[in-house]
Amino acid sequence: MFNVKRKIFLMLAVSLAIGITVTAAQADDDHGREGHGGEGHVKTTLKAPANSLWQKECAACHIAYAPGLLNAESWRKVMAGLDKHFNSDASLPAREAAEISAFLQNNASGKTGAATLRISETAWFKRQHDGHEISPEVWKRAAVKSPANCAACHPQAERGNFNEHEIRIPR
Amino acid sequence: MNRTIVMVTIISGLLVRPVFAQTPVEILASIQKEAGSGAKGFSAARGETFFKTKQGGDMSCSSCHTDNPAATGKHAKTGKAINPLAPSANAERFTDPAKVDKWFKRNCNDVLARVCTPQEKGDFLTYLLTIRG
Known part of the structure; x- marks a missing residue:
């Protein structure tokens, strides 16, 4: 029982970490384009x-x-x-x-x-x-x-x- | 359960422990091999003189690494801090053969306008290994 809980917790932690990384990368990307075309x-x-x-x-x-x-x-x-x-x-x-x-x-x-x-x-x-x-x-x-x-x-x-x-x- | 704990322990152990490809002594041994049997033995005294003396141009090793290889250095041009060179003061030094080759090539070119001989490299590292951080 305890083992199963631990596994679920680990999986959640890993997917959360991946999620945060992807979001941060996208945010950076968007930011980089700011003000690109102004005269x-x-x-x-x-x-x-x-x-x-x-x-x-x-x-x-x-x-x-x-x-x-x-x-x-x-x-x-x-x-x-x-x-x-x-x-x-x-x-x-x-x-x-x-x-x-x-x-x-x-x-x-x-x-x-x-x-x-x-x-x-x-x-x-x-x-x-x-x-x-x-x-x-x-x-x-x-x-x-x-x-x-x-x-x-x-x-x-x-x-x-x-x-x-x-x-x-x-x- | 026990197996999970063992696995987690092993994995976290791998994550935190720095993995060095070689030790400075192994790097020195490969320089020795490069020097061949005809070379004279490596000398810390010669290495120290080499380290502190300008070699034709206006720079010596110590221009950036300071006279004390266990101290933090400073890039002569950009002012960027350079971590200590002596392995006793900086465990990462002389543990990655590719990095060692890269920096000998660059710095010998900048200081001597040529590549260093295996004798010079061997004396140099022998000297650094006598420094206590």
């Missing part, structure tokens, strides 16, 4: 379905930059040049590089524009961070150091959240 509107939440290999490998050296920060051709270039990645060797075994490259390209921004290796060279980045928005002096602060250091001012950057209300510029 000149920049997506502030760049959530994509998670890919654990992308997270693990990219975040070994820096934050795992969200796929929506570059267009597909840019990501293809980044992933094709990992052996000389910003003057570092970041090479990966071919199978892993292919999986991450596909994930990045499938979830890339839909923006046209020349392919670039640097997120800070994209037109939208420059527009959002121009001299009126951010004084040149801010970039030189020790806590900021580089435009690559998103998390200095966007504490939720690692989760793909660049919402204006979350910005905290360090002194």
